Amino acid sequence: DGGITQSPKYLFRxxxxxxxxxxxxxxxxxxxxxxxxDPGQGLRLIxxxxxxxxxxxxxxxxxxxxxxxxKESFPLTVTSAQKNPTAFYLCASSIDRPEKxxxxxxxxxxxx
Amino acid sequence: DAxxxxxxxxxxxxxRAANLPCNHSTISGNxxxxxxxxxxxxxxxxxxxxxxxNETNEMASLIITEDRKSSTLILPHATLRDTAVYYCIVLxxxxxxIPTFGRGTSLIVHP
Numbered sequence: 067d068g069g070i071t072q073s074p075k076y077l078f079r080x081x082x083x084x085x086x087x088x089x090x091x092x093x094x095x096x097x098x099x100x101x102x103x104d105p106g107q108g109l110r111l112i113x114x115x116x117x118x119x120x121x122x123x124x125x126x127x128x129x130x131x132x133x134x135x136x137k138e139s140f141p142l143t144v145t146s147a148q149k150n151p152t153a154f155y156l157c158a159s160s161i162d163r164p165e166k167x168x169x170x171x172x173x174x175x176x177x178x
Numbered sequence: 179d180a181x182x183x184x185x186x187x188x189x190x191x192x193x194r195a196a197n198l199p200c201n202h203s204t205i206s207g208n209x210x211x212x213x214x215x216x217x218x219x220x221x222x223x224x225x226x227x228x229x230x231x232n233e234t235n236e237m238a239s240l241i242i243t244e245d246r247k248s249s250t251l252i253l254p255h256a257t258l259r260d261t262a263v264y265y266c267i268v269l270x271x272x273x274x275x276i277p278t279f280g281r282g283t284s285l286i287v288h289p
Contacts, residue, residue, distance in 0.1 A: 070221075107281060109278060156221050157221075167222070171220055171221055172220065174219075
């Protein structure tokens, strides 16, 4: 079955540590996105990529980094510069235009 | 999303129709109305979208007013599994705007 796979489901970060969240899709979609969701809140855009080897900052990119070396993969690194990383992180993809998004099941990141 | 206004929460009895309103009074002519829903601890799921005509699919119906300033998502026979947060988004087709999701409407379907 085609879809988006996020891993791990739960992740814990120590102070000063960088952690990387994985997002893989086999839908042959060109565009991929990362969102952050805090409890009881909506989704805020962190980064997005519309083609391989290119990506743009979203509304809350500070403290995060991404790469897009392959069409299928769009990993998100939460750096030590992100002082409040505890949140639910969602990855999404779309064929080309962003109107219809397909989401993964999310990664819950917590700070130890 | 600053372009849309939705009630914070609603409830509905199982088996009855759930009607979720959305106001988008500043919608432009080339902007579509999209609806997604998010079941707890999962990613949002696309439901339906429309421009100006009413739309129906296997999940729901979308009614857009003639002036396009508001719309209603209808779940004709709500089940307990329809309990979720429902997001209404306005988005231009083919544009570069990336959708962000506000707080949406938390729908609780009770027995």
